[in-house]
Amino acid sequence: MTTAKRDTYTPETLLSVAVRVFNDRGYDGTSMEHLSKAAGISKSSIYHHVAGKEELLRRAVSRALDGLFGILDEEHARAGRAVERLEYVVRRMVEVLTSELPYVTLLLRVRGNTGTERWALERRREFDHRVAELLKDAAADGDVRGDVEVRLATRLVFGMINSLVEWYRPDGRGMGEREVADAVVRLVFGGLRTQE
Amino acid sequence: MTTAKRDTYTPETLLSVAVRVFNDRGYDGTSMEHLSKAAGISKSSIYHHVAGKEELLRRAVSRALDGLFGILDEEHARAGRAVERLEYVVRRMVEVLTSELPYVTLLLRVRGNTGTERWALERRREFDHRVAELLKDAAADGDVRGDVEVRLATRLVFGMINSLVEWYRPDGRGMGEREVADAVVRLVFGGLRTQE
DNA sequence: CCTTGTCCCGACCGATCGTTCGGTTACTCT
DNA sequence: AGAGTAACCGAACGATCGGTCGGGACAAGG
Numbered sequence: 001m002t003t004a005k006r007d008t009y010t011p012e013t014l015l016s017v018a019v020r021v022f023n024d025r026g027y028d029g030t031s032m033e034h035l036s037k038a039a040g041i042s043k044s045s046i047y048h049h050v051a052g053k054e055e056l057l058r059r060a061v062s063r064a065l066d067g068l069f070g071i072l073d074e075e076h077a078r079a080g081r082a083v084e085r086l087e088y089v090v091r092r093m094v095e096v097l098t099s100e101l102p103y104v105t106l107l108l109r110v111r112g113n114t115g116t117e118r119w120a121l122e123r124r125r126e127f128d129h130r131v132a133e134l135l136k137d138a139a140a141d142g143d144v145r146g147d148v149e150v151r152l153a154t155r156l157v158f159g160m161i162n163s164l165v166e167w168y169r170p171d172g173r174g175m176g177e178r179e180v181a182d183a184v185v186r187l188v189f190g191g192l193r194t195q196e
Numbered sequence: 197m198t199t200a201k202r203d204t205y206t207p208e209t210l211l212s213v214a215v216r217v218f219n220d221r222g223y224d225g226t227s228m229e230h231l232s233k234a235a236g237i238s239k240s241s242i243y244h245h246v247a248g249k250e251e252l253l254r255r256a257v258s259r260a261l262d263g264l265f266g267i268l269d270e271e272h273a274r275a276g277r278a279v280e281r282l283e284y285v286v287r288r289m290v291e292v293l294t295s296e297l298p299y300v301t302l303l304l305r306v307r308g309n310t311g312t313e314r315w316a317l318e319r320r321r322e323f324d325h326r327v328a329e330l331l332k333d334a335a336a337d338g339d340v341r342g343d344v345e346v347r348l349a350t351r352l353v354f355g356m357i358n359s360l361v362e363w364y365r366p367d368g369r370g371m372g373e374r375e376v377a378d379a380v381v382r383l384v385f386g387g388l389r390t391q392e
Numbered sequence: 393c394c395t396t397g398t399c400c401c402g403a404c405c406g407a408t409c410g411t412t413c414g415g416t417t418a419c420t421c422t
Numbered sequence: 423a424g425a426g427t428a429a430c431c432g433a434a435c436g437a438t439c440g441g442t443c444g445g446g447a448c449a450a451g452g
Contacts, residue, residue, distance in 0.1 A: 026307045028224035111222045148379045159359020183344045191387030
């Protein structure tokens, strides 16, 4: 077999280690020395696999962005009543956030100091606008409340969903992905107050 | 007059400059050189006013935490039906977030690399628990939905409110503090869906 | 055997980090 | 005028930053 199990690093396996450290210490707060300690190889060996610190960031945020934009191409996000497409996107966002948690976490924390970070921020804005369009259509259909501005509502809903990366941890017998997605959809659309 | 206008820096005025730069570049991404350029004085002069970089961080997050904990001492947060106290706290949180925006922004972004940051994280958790108690009481009264776990709901509501620091800008004819507070309260308690 | 390529290392680079130090203004108080 | 002090500065500190370099270990292919 030519593709036997490797016990050495690939760019991908190294990335998973790096992203964990980035999320722990922050990107700027992480040195190549920190990464080498966490990976168990020397600092210079890292450069055998990747071009440098910023490439690791670029790979990570790319993966997160691919996951998010992929949602918008799915069938249920493209056909049907706007409010139902919106609900689908919200639910899928939670699923992507949880399944790609470390990568999305990194994406949501970039500040814009480097070119890579500014590119990531731009793509995030693009995604936000796409979802805002959905909400605008649902409002035009009369399916969501009209007394809160569309842009404001979008930002608040994104705020709730994105906050997942601050506390959701997939390990052990915590709460499941499905349970979180249900809760988010209930709160976003139905609110906190008792319904009847 | 002994307290005439000063054209020199005080720890407080220097702090307001530093916090702006911290929020722009991230705390770890900000060097004392960056601060000196932004303040218009030399790097060494900063140390005439404050002990160092970390003291600036400590002063900033302290101010933010004082604002938040102050809410819990106010009368409307201490007396009345739990769901109404909760609504009051939510509204006041938005007001504190907007009025002390740069300081709270910094607080919500600390990672825990230094002792000061870990202390800030601990106090934040304490505040979260206090609000979670409020929500638990409101659930016991039957005033908020019971099909979403209290801890989960608290985290999601905090996520929505705290996301303010990512987009709210007080300048010019954007949206007012009152408008934002109304929208947050409506969405948190009533949800996105049309009510009737 | 020898070559080739992968994977890794210690040593080192110039730059920058947060901080310190000795000293110079300029204003206040007596 | 002289003393004291608040505010500031340039130069430099040891440490650490992201990244480079030459080479060693080892397995595969001839």
